[in-house]
Amino acid sequence: MNVNCKDYQHQITLLLYNELDERTRGELELHLRECGVCKDAFESERAMHSVLAEDTPSWDVPSDLLLESRKALADALDRMENKRSWWRMPAFSVVFTPMRLLESAALITMGLALGVYVSNQQARVAPPVALNSSANSQSPAIPRNGTISNLQVINADPSTGQVELAGEVSQPLRFHGKIEDDTVRQLLFSALRDANNPGSRLKAVEVLSQKPTDESIEEALINALVYDDDPGVRMRAVEGLKTFANEQHVRAAFMHTLQNDENAGIRIAAIDALLARNAKDPELAQKLTEATKKDDNPYIRTKVLQFVGSTK
């Protein structure tokens, strides 16, 4: 075996995966005719491919698993959209359907979809409410202090007198409770998902940051850090999570921030939090080096270099 044989054997792998350009492939094939050691390596690797090929059919995904997975995903998307619809969907209708009524009852009971009342004590929500005006009812079940907007006549049948209307109804909500309270938490999580209201998201993340020890709160903060479009919200999420920067999920979220967040201030906050809670961790040093090697911020690169130095 000569000095180049190691390189050639590296290329054998690529040859069998058809990943060599023509010139390199030609050179390798020529070498294989002349070098017994490399020829043996080639045969051995080809034999391994044959063995692997014998088992390939067993790697097929069961078709029912694909169907199950699609169904579960569709359900999860429905749930996600329903949560969003608390905030966005016009849903005032005099048409009665059991689903609508159920939805309305649940929402009204929960006080959801009426905006989050956190600390500024303002109400700002448009809940989906389905109402039915029956012949014997004295007044439609519109909340007394609710306001109606975007009202449209969808359908009107003069022969029966039936009218269908659609619009939006909103009413103020005041809700007092502790952060440990499930309803309060759900309201805060809903506020975090309110795409139209960054101020509300910011307040919510501030409040949630007070109790980041709770797993569901930690998850909500991680989601805010990774997905929120507002840099203020993401920055607050870093603040809330920094005490737990030595935990696996939080670390992963901060690494994601370092690699993907366009805002240098947030990346700096993430690197400071990570380094403060993970002293002399060679594995982290390696990951940080990889994650920040293209970072255009000198502070971040210097911090990582110092951290790498401290692990040696």
Added chain:
Amino acid sequence: MEAILKRTAQRVHESEDEKLLIEQAQNGDREAFEQLVRRHDRDILRLAFHMLGNREEAREVFQETFLKAYRSLGRFRFESSFYTWIYRIATNVSLDHLRKRQTLKEEISYESDTEMHPDRPALKDTLAATTYYSNPERRLYGKEVGQKIQDALKTLSEKERLVFELRHYQGLRLKMIGEIMGSTEETAKNYLFRATQKLRAYLTNV
């Protein structure tokens, strides 16, 4: 030549079509998003199933991947193909699950559990029973060769396993694998080389 031009035109058409779907999905069109999912979901599920080795976790990875994509689609800037982007999410989610599983294994003391409950099957056996290569479906195929391959695959590191999976079973080019890993083609080549060397050594020694 005509065939090449036809294929190129077809690819351009598909790519424009996909771009349109992405833009519609970014504007909140759920149906457009579902069409995007359908284009790639089989590949993503296969990746998850192979990497995690059991139905339950594969389904979780599948769902987590597409929900993440759904939530962050607004930030997709067409700097890579959607295919690369969704694969990147899927590989990260898969690796997270593998790490969680590893952590779980480390946290459980097999020995103490067995000592305390000698009549129960060892926890390590229970854990092993949840993996792909030992589940009933797999066992149908789990002849000697299949078992050897599974044992050989267990000798690979996380990244070696991932690159091998993406190249050998998913058929992706190394350039794309590098992009998916947020790394380079050269790095992907090195992982593939190390993976095949380990597999070769294991399979020829057994």
